[in-house]
Amino acid sequence: MSQEDLLKLTIDKSVKGIRPVRHRKPYYRIAVAVIVVAGIIFLYLLGVLAPAVPVEVAIVARTYPSQALALLNASGYVVAQRKAAVASKITGRLISLNVEEGSRIKTGEIIARLECEDVLALRNQAVANLNVARFNLQQAEAELHDSTVSFHREENLLAKGVTAQAGYDTAMARYKKAKAAVASAKAAVKAEAAALQVANVSVEYTRIRAPFDAVVLTKNADIGDIVTPTGASADAKAAVVTIADMDSLQVETDVSESNLELVKVGQPCEVQLDALPGSRFRGEVHMIVPTADRSKATVMVKVRFLDKDNRILPEMSAKVAFLSRPITREEQKPLNTLTPAAIVTRDGRHFVFLIKGDRVVQTAITLGTQVGDTIEVLDGIKQDEKVAVKPLNKLKDGSKIKVKEK
Numbered sequence: 001m002s003q004e005d006l007l008k009l010t011i012d013k014s015v016k017g018i019r020p021v022r023h024r025k026p027y028y029r030i031a032v033a034v035i036v037v038a039g040i041i042f043l044y045l046l047g048v049l050a051p052a053v054p055v056e057v058a059i060v061a062r063t064y065p066s067q068a069l070a071l072l073n074a075s076g077y078v079v080a081q082r083k084a085a086v087a088s089k090i091t092g093r094l095i096s097l098n099v100e101e102g103s104r105i106k107t108g109e110i111i112a113r114l115e116c117e118d119v120l121a122l123r124n125q126a127v128a129n130l131n132v133a134r135f136n137l138q139q140a141e142a143e144l145h146d147s148t149v150s151f152h153r154e155e156n157l158l159a160k161g162v163t164a165q166a167g168y169d170t171a172m173a174r175y176k177k178a179k180a181a182v183a184s185a186k187a188a189v190k191a192e193a194a195a196l197q198v199a200n201v202s203v204e205y206t207r208i209r210a211p212f213d214a215v216v217l218t219k220n221a222d223i224g225d226i227v228t229p230t231g232a233s234a235d236a237k238a239a240v241v242t243i244a245d246m247d248s249l250q251v252e253t254d255v256s257e258s259n260l261e262l263v264k265v266g267q268p269c270e271v272q273l274d275a276l277p278g279s280r281f282r283g284e285v286h287m288i289v290p291t292a293d294r295s296k297a298t299v300m301v302k303v304r305f306l307d308k309d310n311r312i313l314p315e316m317s318a319k320v321a322f323l324s325r326p327i328t329r330e331e332q333k334p335l336n337t338l339t340p341a342a343i344v345t346r347d348g349r350h351f352v353f354l355i356k357g358d359r360v361v362q363t364a365i366t367l368g369t370q371v372g373d374t375i376e377v378l379d380g381i382k383q384d385e386k387v388a389v390k391p392l393n394k395l396k397d398g399s400k401i402k403v404k405e406k
Helices: 003-008 026-046 063-071 117-160 164-204 257-264
Strands: 053-059 061-064 070-080 081-085 093-097 109-112 208-210 215-219 241-244 249-256 268-273 276-293 297-305 319-323 335-338 344-346 349-358 358-372 376-377 387-389 399-404
Touching: 003 358, 063 070, 063 319, 070 257, 070 399, 093 276, 117 164, 208 268, 249 276, 249 319, 257 297, 268 297, 335 358
Parallel strands: 053 399
Antiparallel strands: 053 387, 061 335, 070 249, 070 319, 081 241, 093 109, 109 208, 215 241, 249 297, 268 276, 268 319, 276 297, 335 376, 344 349, 349 358, 349 387, 358 376
């Protein structure tokens, strides 16, 4: 036997021995399977593995009881019925402006002033001329008094034959002349007084006053601007400010001709402003304008506010509900309402499935009165919260849901 064959018979100690395979008993596999199945059943019962239920959703809405009384709805804008662009009657440079946007002004209050040095000088001249005319009148009256005394004295002397006829005639002529001079002086005083009045009016034209109680809406000129009634110049301003009487605010809305029979003067209304969505204002129809707009087939209806509110401003957009009867103070308070289809009643108790994320929570609620097609919710849920509507019979507390796409 060769050396090479002996090497092949040598045992390699680096190779580990192979251990015999031990087969596990079958009950281990059965236990694992039972645990897995039990876990799946448990998770399913908890709703973790349950499929999401497609549901329709309703929102808890804020409803006013007066909505059930509405016969007709229309939209429009708040408009001041008394509004003015205040300007000057003369041309001049603006030297003072006492108001700004939002300022409240009273009738006769000075809004602005124009330069007035020239008209003040004319007024001073008129005052001086009037004083001169009054002094001339005093002088003429003194001359009349003296001539009257002389005339009566000459008249008495002529009756006694003491004086000549010529002296009497001279005294009479002087008396008549003095009397005419007094009349002329009085007329001059009146003329100068009228001239002073004209000067005062000219001075007053430089003071721009409020024509009525109002609020300043816009300021159209600044100090240093040239103000002119015509505004012909490119740099001239025709109006200094624009004002509006806030007590004259009304909603002007267009009503379709086909619905005009539902509206009458004095009819109660409720006004909602887009700028104040949380407030409703009582109103009534003030006027149905006696003409139609042929292009829109509508008639303008003016609604006045019964309750004044400083938050109401001109040009606000508004919605008007024409009501079948006047509303009370209680009916002006908003209610949280919900469609009856979302309410489940069991054993005299009411509840809904409130949506929280991708699940529903069974929530007890307290119901109130019926409001149109909805019902009032007094307690349990809040405004704008979402609840499931259907299928309610497939839901329970904690059910997984999926909102249906509309």
